[in-house]
Amino acid sequence: MYKTVILIFGLIVWMLASQAINAEEASDVYALDLEELLDVKVTSVSKKAQSLSDAPAAIFVISNEDIKRSGVTTIPDALRMAPGIDVARIDSNKWAVSSRGFNGRFANKLLVLIDGRNIYTPAFSGVYWEMQDVMMEDIDRIEVIRGPGAALWGANAVNGVINIITKHSADTQGGLVTGGGGTEELGFGSARYGTQLGEDTTGRVYMKGFKRDELISQDQSRSNDDWDKVQGGFRVDSLVTNADAFTVQGDAYHSNFNQKLNYPAFDTPNGIAFVNDKAQAHGANVVGRLQHTFSSTSSYTLQLFYDRYYREDIYIHEVRNTYDIDFQHRFALNGWNDIIWGGGYRYSESETRFDRTPAISFDPQNRGDQYFSAFLQDEISLVDNTLWLTLGSKFEHNDYTGFEYQPTARLMWTPHPSHKAWAAVSRAVRIPSRIDSDMTLRGSIIPAGQSPFPPFPVEATVNGSKSFDSEELLAYEVGYRFTFAKLFSLDVSAFFNEYESLRSFSPG
Structure with missing residues (x-):
């Protein structure tokens, strides 16, 4: 009892201190005018720091x-604040997230990164959102691009790019504890501690966890989709020399989630079996990044990461290991060319097992895929501080379709500091995934005697194709930004997307 009282007292003191700090931070934010807020630096558009208002x-x-004031506790819910991003909650532990349409549980035209680590899975070219998490207090910003970003980020950056960037460890020094609970969020909490590890080295560690209740269906029945998760991680940042900065960070997690599923079966009257499935997922990742700065206009970055996850539910047991190396170099040429080039290699291997239901299978059962890439982009200053032309392309080779190219041309015009207009033409592709190429899915069981079928059950299957082509996009975009006053701005964009070779189903 004594320890409980001390703990409650400590939490109250901490909450009061946090409110004071938050009030001070809020006053700092309100002290900024709109022009300063629009001068936020972003890196996802050109792979270099630039003002948001200057990004074409x-x-x-x-x-x-924004995240702090909204009170959101998940990344998908935070993404609801971004215009043009479709976020739908399927059940207590699943989300559908996409940009510019094509939304669904397995949406596959949106590229998502956490601190430069690509988190989409080649299993279906999408994101298991329930498996991706960070400590919300550690997020510095989330950069959301609506439209193709494939010329820099590569395949699957078709309709958008989401880049979740966490804070430098020097900005998270000291201790932090959060916690709460309620009727749906039964309990959640996190703890973080940051410290100085050396003269030019800082680090932090964190731990978070939650337990969320099941939702209630429209017919007032229980959805059996409650879940829990625990996750921990670390980050270390070091200024090795005046020109070299090094970062290493990692996370590990374990989750148990219930789900109510159905699958086709011969031994039921209507050909459908329902099951309350107890599933689990766990995984870990580690990222190392070295940045060397030659000057304010020249630097290179080398990044390596390893990601492993294990996912088990009634449909599939999958273990996936991904190894990735990426290099990029930026330099200025002749005073009016700002060039970025680089290359990368990724190897992703998957081991699958099917022993709980015959509804799905893959051939081959285990597979490893290689991805080679290179890119080149040149930002050309046509008229000083007024007109810029950006030309670039990504070149990739994958084991499904071979060579792919994804060019872009972007024009930025600033006739006046308060008026900025841009236009772009881009090509992007969504390369095939394992389900497109290797999957056999029992789509449905048609009961016996159902006209016009014979007097015995019929199995309808969906089969992948080894000759599956990449889905292609040719996008035309225009945009306009206008800063009317310190308290008002307008940002408008329009697009026309032309798709080819979209995934379709053909009888056979």
Whole structure:
């Protein structure tokens, strides 16, 4: 009892201190005028730091202050603040997130990164959102690009790019504890501690967890989709020399989630079996990044990461290991060319097992895929401080379709500091995934005697194709930004997307 009282007292003191700090931070934010807020630096459009207002793309930034004031506890819910992003909650532990349409549980035309680590899975070219998490207080900003970003980020950056960027460890020094609970969020909490590890080295560690209740269906029945998760991680940042900065960070998690599923079966009257499934997922990742700065206009970055996850539910048991190396170099040429080039290699191997239901299978059962990439982009200053032309392309080779190219041309015009217009033409592709190429899915069981079928059950299957082509997009975009006063601005964008070779189903 004594320890409980001390703990409650400590939490109250901490909450009061936090309110004072938050009030001070809020006053700092309100002290900024709109022009300063629009001068937020973003890196996702050109892979270099530039003002949001100067970015020739439909980009929106969700700040740490936005997240704090909204009270959201998940990344998908935070993304609801970005215009043009479709976020739908399927059940207590699943979300559908996309940009510019094509939304669904397995949406596959949106590229998502956490601190430069690509988190989409080649299993279906999308994101398991329930498996991706960070400590919300550690998010510095979320940069959201609506429209293709494939010329820099590569395949699957078709309709958008989401880049979740966490804070430098030097900005998270000291201790932090959060917690809460309620009728749906039964309990959640996190703890973080940051410290100085050396003269030019800082680090932090964190731990978070939650337990969320099941939702109630429209017919007032229980959805059996409650879940829990625990996750921990670390980050270390070091200024090795005046020109070299090094970062290493990692996370590990374990989750248990219930789900109510159905699958086709011969031994039921209507050909459908319902099951309350107890599933689990766990995984870990580690990222190392070295940045060397030659000057204010020249630097290179080398990044390596390893990601492993294990996911088990009634349909599939999958273990996936991904190894990735990426290099990029930026330099200025002749005073009016700002060039960025680089290359990368990724190897992703998957081991699958099917022993709980015959509804799905893959051939081959285990597979490893290689991805080679290179990119080149040149930002050309046509008229000083007025007109810029950006030309670039990504070149990739994958084991499904071979060579792919994804060019872009972007024009930025600033006739007046308060008026900025841009236009872009881009090509992007969504390369095939394992389900497109290797999957056999029992789509449905048609009961016996159902006209016009024979007097015995019929199995309808969906089969992948080894000759599956990449889905292609040719996008035309225009945008306009206008800062009317310190308290008002307007950002408008329009687009026309032309798709080819979209995934379709053909009888056979």
